Amino acid sequence: MELLNKDKQIVLRVQNLKKYFPIRRGFFQKIAGWVKAVDDVSFEIEQGKTLGLVGESGCGKTTVARLILKLLEPDHGKIIFRGSDIGEFTEKDMRPIRKEIQIVFQDPFGSLNPRMTTGLSIEEGLRILGIKRGRKRKERLEKLLKMVGMSPDSADRYPHEFSGGQRQRICIARALSVDPSLVVCDEPISALDVSIQAQIINLLKDLQDRLGLSYLFISHDLNVVSYLCSTISVMYKGQIMESAPAEELFENPCHPYTMSLLSAIPDPEPGIKREIELVEPDLSDSLITSNGCNFQGRCSIEEPRCLEEKIGFEKVGEKHFVRCWKAAKK
């Protein structure tokens, strides 16, 4: 992917990222094949902006997040964070970078240690990285809790005393404790109640405006992504199928997969019912792919060429890329 808008500050640029997991079979655990969890993924995130990564479950969204955080080692490709390729960094080199990239997980019930008070959980990052001590750390903690809309006395309480929404606020405070510049949000609202989701979305937006954060927002909910993100990348079976500014993607979707996703959004406007063009999902192992386009078998405009050739990621408009030769030709 060519470099776009060099003048704008780009926090993270991912180039041709690949992560394959071996499938081992038999007594000797011989490698029988590869699951291409992330296969040639490229994107970039500008300072203060939000990139939405959408796709069905199992398409590799979370693997991308884990690669960026270096919780997994990439097999191939570059992860360029503020100019340096952290893909090759050792654990020791990563130390100073760790505080810059933080994550908020999907399930606020599973991601907080039940035996640590809220305060300890939030402070942990500061403690490990040796940032601020004593009184200063306490002040910082209070400031963080206030920032996410919790009272300072919740620092001494345990996670089970809080509701899902409050826990997610605590997780956000923990992520922000070390002043990151990029926060990966992995489905941060999908485990929350409908009336709480808006609270967390507003909080994330406010924090972005105040602190100039960049987000990688992973979700399967296109309504949320369309509201929150400046750029959207649609992922399918480990590859990005289409990537475009949010408005452009919704106004002018090119890839047949994007179109089917968009038509499947349950629209909270009764009366407007669009006819849905959908092909049955296949039953085969979803991440083991053959030659050609990954969307083969479900595509409505498939041609023989799609089954044979490797499909490139081509430009179809300003910042608009699509992995479909037919769409690109139009």
Place this chain on the structure above:
Amino acid sequence: MANNNTLISVQDLKVYFRTGHECARAVDGISFEVRKEETVCLVGESGCGKTVSALSILGLIPTPPGEIAGGRILFQGKNLLELDEEDMQKIRGNRIAMVFQEPLTSLNPVFTIEDQIGEAISIHKNVGAKELRDRCIKLLKDVGIPSPVQRLKDYPHQLSGGQRQRVMIAMALACDPDLIIADEPTTALDVTVQAQILRLLKSIQKIRSMSVLYITHDLGVVANIADRVYVMYSGIFTEQGNTAQIFHDARHPYTQGLLASLPSRSKRGKRLYSIPGTVPNPAYKPAGCPFHPRCPHAILTCAKEYPEMCDYGQGHLARCPVLLEGGDGYK
């Protein structure tokens, strides 16, 4: 209230759960009806009593700790709450069937698809082995599963999430029920698969002229499938009406707040409305209107008096006297 078009009518149902000295009033006096060939949605957040309402229709509330504290459930003229277990079994799975949320946990992993679909049929209908098998194949075909003959021998883990939910629907359809209760059947599924399952339910409903009671928290889904909607909050109905009334002319602050808080593309750049606070614990509900601590229109009486249903005509009811007397809601 009940005319002869009514299939099931629930009247003032109360379901309480007693644990120690606490009493959680999970369902606290709800009345609704489902007419023939109609899709009715119960919408609400987790813990509001949606699932408990559904389970009590089928007599599946574990007692103790659960307890049906009052009300009647009239199904084809019979009060289901007064039936003994033997009579109830003739209705459960036969006249009223249920589709659960998690297809993987509600299917038995050690039995084949054929065993599980066949079980429902063999309990309620007297059919031979050959016919049983044919019926299973036909059901799988009806719910759109490719190569049904091979699939019969499969175990649940061999199917994808959408396929499993189709099997669940096939099981529910096995005895050609009059009413299907679908409890969040698409919540665990991807959007594209969700769209397929919703379409499937719609088409089957039309072909078999069934009624569907659909339980969900997703207003987007409601807008797409419902004929009539009941909005539930903390064990009671706060608003009820047809889909257009609920979505275009909501009269309860909770419904208005929910709709205003949905993110969508048209709200880009604007701040989302968010309902402050959290859902109350069913064991410690606020006095008066259960929504009043979170309500922007609440006045003093809201904390004291239990609100009455206010009639807006044509079946549109909302439990908020404050807005009836000239509040303007939020824009």
